[in-house]
Amino acid sequence: MRFILYILMLTSTVLSLCFFCTAQSQQNIGKDKMKDKIYKTDEEWKKILTPEQYQVTRKGGTECAFTGKYEKFKGKGIFKCVCCGNELFGSDTKFNSGTGWPSFFKPLSERSVETKSDNSHGMIRTEVLCARCDAHLGHVFPDGPQPTGLRFCINSAALVFEEKKDEKRLERAVFAAGCFWGVEERFRTTKGVVSTKVGYTGGKFVNPSYRDVCSDRTGHAEAVEIYFDPSEISYKELLNLFWTLHDPTSLNRQGPDYGTQYRSAIFYSSQEQKTEAEDSKANLDKSGKLKRPVVTEIKELQEFYPAEEYHQQYLKKKGIQACH
DSSP states (O other), X not given: OHHHXXXXXXHHHHHHHHHHHHHHHHHXXXXXXXXXXXXXXXXXXXXXXXXXXXXXXXXXXXXXXXXXXXXXXXXXXEEEETTTOOEEEEXXXXXXXXXXXXXXXSOSSTTTEEXXXXXXXXXXXXXXXETTTOOEEEEEESOOOTTTTOEEXXXXXXXXXXXXXXXXXXXXXXXXXXXXXXXXXXXXXXXXXXXXXXXXXXXXXXXXXHHHHXXXXXXXXXXXXXXXXXXXXXXXXXXXXXXXXXXXXXXXXXXXXXXXXXXXXEEESSHHHHHHHHHHHHHHHHHTXXXXXXXXXXXXXXXXXXXXXXXXXXXXXXXXXXXX
């Protein structure tokens, strides 16, 4: 009976190896040898590794299941080789396999790891090695999730984690000040503004086209959506620029363009933006700089519908400075 079970296990393992070899061929894992290979003597490795790290990475050992520090780890960043710092796996490919070891469905790149056949312990497995220093990392099996179908079963002791640095925190602002071509160009070229997009908002008409909005029956205004870096420019400074780009005392009209789609409006996305917009409008009214009261609408931002592509950065595409 034991002999039969052994034969079945061996057959299953061989089939798994064949499956993996096919998948491995498709991925070209370890296709090219790294040019900056690292070689050290055992004594040199012992000086920079803990006993457990040395046993796992240099002697092909395996840590006990469910004991590794990265088995249930959920940080965002890069897992590197503990021996040489080679970048091996990204946190976005890590998944919970329930096996007791950190599991990944693919390496960070084709040149991060290498593989070779491992016939130890009476089994046929595929060993995973660091492509730079040949450190033993673990094994790979054909029972992982899509899109690769692979499970890189890696020892925590073979890894060191580098946290991903936070990306710049951007904020959103939306303004309407007449024809959106010129308004976008002024904001787009302002320091601290990361991106701009023209579109339609403020009404209830779903998925409007430019022709729909021009009919003055959708309730939407031509507007500009802005993403900005608050460490470089504040919302208050954007408001100050907004007031200079149009006549905020003109109701539903800017220059030769008239209709509610050309109204002056601020669409806020937070209570802080609402307060700043109201204060800014009140201060402008009190300043005495304008002969008539400000009629700018201050309204909570709802759905913003991007305009057709030919409207985006229109003045830049045409090589002109202003639309009027």
